[in-house]
Amino acid sequence: MSHSESLPTVEQITQLQIDTVALWHQEPIANTQSGFLALVCQQHEHNYRLWHQEDIARSPTADDAVIAKVKRAIDKLNQQRNDMIEKLDDAITDVLSQLQVRASNQAPINTETAGSAIDRLSIMSLRLYHYQEQFEREGIDQEHQDKVAGRIALCQQQHADLSVSLQQLIDDLLAGRKQHRTYRQMKMYNDPSLNPEIYQAQSKAG
Template sequence: MLDAAGELAQHHLAQWQAEDLSRDHRTDDAAVARAKRQIDAMNLMRAELVDRVDSLIDDSLPADPHASLHTETLGQLVDRLAVAWVRSRRLAEVAGRDAALRSDARRAMTLLTQLCDAYDDLLRDLRDGRRRLPAWRTLKRYGTTR
């Protein structure tokens, strides 16, 4: 699962850069189109990685059908953690001496920390049988006709 989480973080970092490029008013239309196709390919890989995390958990974690249902899968939560990590890192990199950007970077770090705490809480609840995960598989496949 850690490998998939690391790959998710790398995908989100590359996607952040591709999205920055696609939104830059100096980028020509052909480069924007290439970036958008690249983003679709990254979203497809991201969805596959989320499904891989969920498959690993489904195979190893018995669920009590009477436990309270969590709103997202563990793969989806790991994906959000990866996004939060990239956001926090990127905002910290550009903050410099700009007070507003430093404030955004601190807020991003706070959100990442809160999400990490929620992840830890969920793992304890799953282990102790207080929570169960939804049965979910990605249905949207980016960059395909499906």
């Protein structure tokens, strides 16, 4: 990310997420972005892969070996997804520092970081794509199509609402009206020194 770069608009972020979901269903996954949008794309890729692993995990034909393999893949992808949320927020910290934006200690702090909101928008873009896929599926009856259409409309409203809220947050951060934080996930279950199932097994093996 260049030293002169500011943050992209939420419209740029969400359009990238929407476009890549469609593209990655047709072509191999690739990240051709730069700067902050490259991080957005990388974070989005983990959600994309996670979505499809979750589908496999719920297949009634998946045997125990497949479920175990998928569960480990889901755990790894979920950790990578959360790591990328932190990287997005760290990148915002860098941009604010480069632009010499200093919020007052009395400025409010959002309950959700911009990185977390970008993650939610990523998941919504996946949900919208797959609901549209179901809406266009051959052989479904009108009742099913109406149900899916209702959910698409609700998802679109939620996506629009969150997009507006995130843009307002980014504008406030850039203007110094709100403080920015990176909230560390600190997942205990993936840390061999903190998960008793791991460190106790290692102790017995040693």
